[in-house]
Amino acid sequence: MKSPKTPTLYQELSELLTEQVNPNTNHIDECPPLEIARLINEEDKKVAHAVEQELPQIARAIELVANAFKSGGRLIYIGAGTSGRLGILDASECPPTFGVKPSQVQGIIAGGKKAMFRSVEGAEDNPQAAKEALKKIKLTQRDVLCGISASKRTPFVVSALKYARNIGAKTIFLTSNPNVSEKVDVLIRTLVGAEVIMGSTRMKAGTSHKMVLNMISTGAMILCGKTYGNLMIDLQQTNQKLIERTKRIFILATGDDYKTAETFLKKAGGKLKTAIVMRLAGVSKKEAEARLKQAHGFVKRAIATDAK
Numbered sequence: 001m002k003s004p005k006t007p008t009l010y011q012e013l014s015e016l017l018t019e020q021v022n023p024n025t026n027h028i029d030e031c032p033p034l035e036i037a038r039l040i041n042e043e044d045k046k047v048a049h050a051v052e053q054e055l056p057q058i059a060r061a062i063e064l065v066a067n068a069f070k071s072g073g074r075l076i077y078i079g080a081g082t083s084g085r086l087g088i089l090d091a092s093e094c095p096p097t098f099g100v101k102p103s104q105v106q107g108i109i110a111g112g113k114k115a116m117f118r119s120v121e122g123a124e125d126n127p128q129a130a131k132e133a134l135k136k137i138k139l140t141q142r143d144v145l146c147g148i149s150a151s152k153r154t155p156f157v158v159s160a161l162k163y164a165r166n167i168g169a170k171t172i173f174l175t176s177n178p179n180v181s182e183k184v185d186v187l188i189r190t191l192v193g194a195e196v197i198m199g200s201t202r203m204k205a206g207t208s209h210k211m212v213l214n215m216i217s218t219g220a221m222i223l224c225g226k227t228y229g230n231l232m233i234d235l236q237q238t239n240q241k242l243i244e245r246t247k248r249i250f251i252l253a254t255g256d257d258y259k260t261a262e263t264f265l266k267k268a269g270g271k272l273k274t275a276i277v278m279r280l281a282g283v284s285k286k287e288a289e290a291r292l293k294q295a296h297g298f299v300k301r302a303i304a305t306d307a308k
Contacts, residue, residue: 084109
């Protein structure tokens with residue numbers, strides 16, 4: 001009797017790096033809590049090294065996104081499940097941290113907003129939904145689409161990348177599997193190996209992707225003048241903590257005291273960048289704003305005499 005043929009998807013999944021059985025944790029169900037924690041920690045130690053191997057590609061992604069921002073483009077993350085949630089998380093943190101509009105960095109998850117909190121079965125297998133989601137936000141060739149898929153095969157993400165490429169948008173693909181056939185501008189592969197629990201890519205793969213997304217968005221913002229040294233200087237003062245942090249950053253940047261910080265921030269209309277340039281360059285608010293405009297938002301350049 002002829003044996004039944006193995007389904008193609010089953011075979012494909014069995015060959016993925018993220019679907020392998022980890023020999024280091026095959027007895028984890030027999031371990032006490034401390035040993036479970038130790039085993040997970042040992043595996044997590046491999047994540048930073050896997051990310052380190054991809055630094056050249058991450059640098060290319062940072063430059064790609066920064067150039068898009070400078071040309072009026074956006075960074076759009078797209079993924080399913082954990083991947084989609086990580087993109088939305090990173091996007092949602094950009095406005096309060098860097099003072100950008102929510103539209104500049106966006107996250108799209110298969111299944112829509114409700115999938116952020118609860119799994120929407122089958123959403124990741126709908127390629128047409130990805131195209132519709134990108135059409136809804138009016139993706140253009142000035143934008144950068146970052147597809148996130150630990151498995152490299154998620155139909156929703158692959159379809160989105162193809163659509164973006166067809167309209168001329170720049171593309172980044174973040175995955176944790178090798179041998180990627182999808183054509184993109186930047187391919188980032190964090191090869192963290194088999195998960196502690198087979199196939200649970202919310203663990204090492206997800207952690208590595210969070211690290212990479214942090215690097216891409218933060219790096220691009222730095223290249224766009226959103227920091228002074230390592231101080232965030234375009235943060236939005238949306239709560240009392242951020243109001244006080246703004247004053248502290250002014251003090252750290254200038255060496256002045258709390259009262260002086262309050263005075264200059266008031267004169268600058270609450271704009272931290274303007275206040276710092278006013279103080280360190282010894283100029284008026286109008287002159288500080290003019291220098292910042294000429295320096296494309298870079299504080300150190302604005303402080304310089306020629307503001308170039």
